[in-house]
Amino acid sequence: MQGGAGGPYPDQMGGASIFQRLEPLLPAVRKPVQYVGGELHSVVKDWESCQVRWALMYPDAYEVGLPNQGLQILYELLNERDDVLAERTYSVWSDLEALMREHAIPQFTVDAHRPVGDFDLLGVSFATELGYTNLLTALDLAGIPLSAAERDESHxxxxxxxxxxxxxxxxAEFIDVAVLGDGEQAAVAITDLVRDWKAAGRPAGRDGLLVRLATSGVAYVPAFYDVTYLPDGRIQRVVPNRPGVPWRVAKHTVMDLDEWPYPKQPLVPLAETVHERYSVEIFRGCTRGCRFCQAGMITRPVRERSITTVGxxxxxxxAATGFEEVGLLSLSSADHSEIAEIAKGLADRYDGEQVSLSLPSTRVDAFNVTLANELSRNGRRTGLTFAPEGGSERMRKVINKMVTEEDLIRTVATAYGNGWRQVKLYFMCGLPTETDDDVMQIAAMARRVIATGREAAxxxxxxxxxxxxxxxxxxHTPFQWAAQLDHETxxxxxxxxxxxLTHDREFxxxxxxxxxxxxxxxxxGLLSRGDRRVGAVIRAVWEDGGRFDGWSEHFSFRRWENACTAVFEGQPVSLDWYTTRERDLxxxxxxxxxxxxLDKDWMWQDWQDAISGEEVEDCRWSPCYDCGVCPSMDTEIQVGPTGRQLLPLTVV
Amino acid sequence: MSRTPDGPPPPPVVQRLRVRYTKRGRMRFTSHRDFARAFERALRRSGVPIAFSAGFSPHPKVSYAGAAPTGTASEAEYLEIGLAVSRDPRRVREALDAALPDGIDVVEVVEAQPATPSLAERIEASSWEIRLPGVSEEEAAAAVGKFLALDSVLVARPTKDGHREVDARAGVASVRLGVARNPDSGWETGPCATLNLVVRHSTPAVRPDDVLTALRRAAGLSTPVTPVVTRLAQGLLDEASPQDERRLLDPLG
Incomplete structure (x- = not known):
């Protein structure tokens, strides 16, 4: 209806709502409210008056996708621009998928119920690799060819x-481009490139736009790189196949978080979602150097948001949401240089206001308990979580989690002594060099925790x-070369x-x-460290009905195993080859x-240090150990203290 | 031994307000839990001085009268709130309406006088509008006639643990062919009959869905498109109203 055949540009067609066709189907599906949009702070803009139109997708169910901080940030900052429009789309459950196929309803956005295929860009945020099959469902429902190579200018x-x-x-086969790192500036840069290309009359078509995206360095275009393989299955070379395309594509880093105070107007859903709180990222990056932690490695350096901006x-x-809980997010929130002042300032401000504060920090030390005490000043002290990650002292040295058993025992004694009733401990199993005994030591530690706790409480x-x-x-971690432990072990x-533990009479x-x-x-593991040959497995699993693989009730190991067997038949690679095989330098x-x-030589050295149990300190408090990020990305650590305080709020 | 919150107990309720609100358009797909969460957040954003219960997890003082099922629209949902500070009901209506999404519209707020019957005591029945896209008035009238001639129509309603038998006929106070409030609304084209149905809130409650099931099973009605159901009113049955077209007394009147 909008634009129509008379429009001056072909792209002004489209964008018409499919809601009238969707609505009669909704009474028949589970939790229909997740498909209707209309959340507080959601935005519907005029299709015609925008030059660049983004559909933003989180490839999981609405209840998981809606609270996603990254997607909300991009949604808000793109919609703040007059000539840009951003709408959201999530994975539909199989009941609605079946009805959409039966009634020929395409993948739609929840904001204005527009067909996803009508947008200029479909941005998909992958927090986990297990969302890949859901990407294929969305593309297929949207009428977008699964293979990027088969797409044309209408897609x-x-x-x-x-x-x-x-x-x-x-x-790589299914996406046109990938963006590495922080999305704020990258999304704006991509938007500008698309706008200019459209304004210039779309020179060289879709390919022309992809060349602009690749040569500017803003995004990685897999199609512009050829991968060749050795007879034993390993990769021989990855080479650009176009002039002007960089050999390596670098990540984006936002240096001043105070310049990007998003989300300002977070979405408040009607449906129940997994996180119902206002979340503020208090810093990005982490340099604690836990060797298993991809987030800590790829988001360096540490950049703090100032106490005043957080406040x-x-x-x-x-005020904008009415949420009753505030989360202070980061990879290790107790590490903010002014976290004590932030915690006390916020606890003072919201004393008696029915606002609860949460700090997802699992640091194993007494300071963390002090912080939790402050944040739960008038509340019930239920559970505290600590993450020693490794069961034995030796294991914790391997992963560079610099916590001794004495640290942990002292910390939990403080927690139980302060009225906390329950302590949760996080561990990992299958770490490099781990033996049966390393895992059994978790039991010994848990017994000591209870014995100490009973005494302290x-x-x-x-x-x-x-x-x-x-x-x-x-x-991109020092463990990228490691063999994954087989699931049987x-x-x-x-x-x-x-x-x-269950047969322990005393504890x-x-x-x-x-x-x-x-x-x-x-x-x-297959999807994390896989290469382009794994794409055929993802497609085979999806064609066999694979959906929502991050949900244990929908995940089928047999389906993935069978797809690997079929796809890798006659090839030197296999499921085991991708997962339980150790790589070398x-x-x-x-x-x-x-x-x-990250400097590859440094990572290799850190991997060798891991095997011999050598630890490395945090570069915020000790000299630089040359991981390589700051010089190669032209960035630096941005931490306080600023010395400023949160003043009491004046009552309106 | 157990910890109790520090500080004085929360301030008591000094004013009780009764609220009528709607579930219009796409908001009909909200469940009661969805609505309750959205309403409690709207209370906070709007600055209405709601009173809270005591204890570690204080709850705002809100009591809901029976909510319309998910997927049905409503012009007449009710709840009561307790305030810690007295407020002008008109101002509260404006503030809540502004803080809630479009479609959840706060249409009336009145102060509950002390010692008046509770909301629950002033509601015994609901009046529903059922639009039947693809069904002609003749077909609908014939089905209604057959249904009314029966003494009892048992229908099975799916529940969490199997099925439950409900007598759809027994709960119906009146049902007749009616006139749609917004004849052009919705997606339908072609014939579209409208039923007006008044149902008593008996136990087990008879829902419009049960009556539709009964009309299909026992009276030969066929509905090619999902019917659209809207609650128009709740209240006590007006004994002065005609037997074939019962009216309800306004519970806030």
Whole structure:
């Protein structure tokens, strides 16, 4: 209806709402409210008056995708621009997918219910690789060819972002570009490039735009790189196949977080979602140097948001949303240089206001307990979480989690002594060099925690929950060369640990053990460190009905295993080859041409140090150890203290 | 032994306000839980001085009268709030309406006088409008006639643990062919009959869906397109109203 055939440019057609066709189907689906939009602070702009139109997708269910901070930031800052329009789309559940196919309804945005295929760009944020099959569902429902090579000018440019985009090779066939690192400035830069290209009459068509995106360095265009393989299956070379395309594509880094105080107007959903709070990122990056942690490696250096900006964002965010909880987010929130002042300032400001403050920090030290005490000043002291990650002293040296057992015992004693009733401990199983005994030591530690806790609390009804995840080696970390532990061994070790704890007469009833089976982690490992040949597996799994692989009730290991067997038939690679095989320094890794700033020689040295149990200090408090990020990305550590305070709010 | 919150208990309720609100348009897809969350956030944003319960997890003083099922629209939903500071009900209506999404519209706020019957005591029945796209008035009238001639129509309603038998006929106070309030609304083209249905809130409650099931099973009605159901009013049955067209007394009147 809008524009129509009379419009001066072909792209002014489209953008018409499909809601009238969708609405009669909604009474028949589960939780229909997730598809209707209309959230507080959602934005619907005039299609015609915008030059660049983004559909932003989080490839999971609405209840998971809506609270995603990255997507909300981009949604807000793009919509603030007069000539830009951004709408959101999420994965639809299979009940609606079936009805959409039956009634020929395309993948739609929840804001104005426009067909996703009508937009200039489809930006997809991947927090986890297990969302890849959901990308294919959305593309297919949108009428966008799954293979980028088959798309033409009528189709959106498919942009992948988020942490998984640091190795987008498994989905290289399905995306047009990937953006590495912080999205704020990159989204604006891409928008400008698309606008200019459209204004210039779309020179050289879709290919012309992709060349502009690649040569400007703003994004990685997989199609412009050829990958060749050695007879043994390893990669031989990754080479640009176009002039002017960089050999390596670098990540984006926002240096001044105070300049980007988003989200200002966070979405307030009607439907129930996984996080119902106003979240402020208090800093980005982490240099603690935990060797398993991809987030800590790819988001360097540390850049703090100042105490005053945090205070203003919280004040405006609560007023704008009515949320009753505020989360102070980062990779290790207790590490902000002025976190004590922030915690006290906010606790003072919102004393008696029914606003609760949360700090997702798992640092193992007494200061963390002090902070938690401050934030729970008038509330109930239920649970505190600490993450020693490794069960034995030796294991913690391998992963560079610089925590001794004495640290942990002292910390939990402080916690129980301060009235906290439950302590949760996070561990990983399957870490490099791990033995059965390293995992069994988790049991010994949990027993000591309860014994110490009973003494400190002066009561017996305290609890400790041990939560264990299977370790998955990730690209751009010192463990990127490591062999992933097979799921049979992971499961065997965890069963033995659980058995030891549940049969413990003295402590067993006070200790809970939580773990999932190790098989999904093997598929996560395949997708994390895979190369372009894994794309055919993803497609085969999707064609076989694979959806929502991040949900244990929808995940099927058998389906992935069978797809690997079929796809890799007659090739030197296999599921095991991608996961449980150790790599060596000379191997070309699929993501070597993607630059997170980390020096490969430094990472290799850190991997060798890991094996011999050498620790490395945090560069915020000790000399630089040359990880390479600051000089190669022209960045530097940005931390306080600023010396400023949060003043009491004046009552209006 | 157990910790109790520091400080004085929360201030008591000094004023009770009764609120009528709607679920219009796409807001009909909100569940009662969705609405309750949105309403409590709207209270906070609008600065209405709601009173809270005591304890570690204080709850705002809001009590909801029976909510329309997810997927049905409503012009007449009710709740009552307790305020810690007295406020002009008109101002509260404006503030809440502004803070809630379009479609959840606060249409009336009145002060509950002390010692008046509770909201629950002033609501015993609902009046519903059912639009039947693709159904002619003749077909609808025939089905209604057959239905009314029966003494009892048992229908099975799916529940969490199986099915439950409900007598759809017993709960119906009146049902007749009506006139749509907004004949052009919706996506439908072609014939579209409208029913006006008044149902008593008996136990187990009879829902418009149950009556539709009964009309299909026992009276031969066929609905090619999903019907659109809207609650128009709730209240006590007006004994002075005609038997075939019951009216309800305004619970805020």
């Amino acid at each position: 959106p440019i498919v942009v992948a972002g988020g942490h998984a985009a640091f190795n987008p090779e498994p989905i 203003e964002m919280v004040q405006r965010g609560i 002066g009561r017996r009804d305290i609890r400790c929950t041990v939560s264990i995840g299977a370790f998955v080696p990730k690209p 992971v499961d065997r070790r965890l069963r033995a640990l659980k058995g030891a 067993g009833r006070s200790i809970g053990v939580r773990y999932h089976d190790g098989r999904p982690s093997i598929i996560e 000379v191997e070309v890794l699929p993501w070597d041409h993607l630059d997170a700033g």
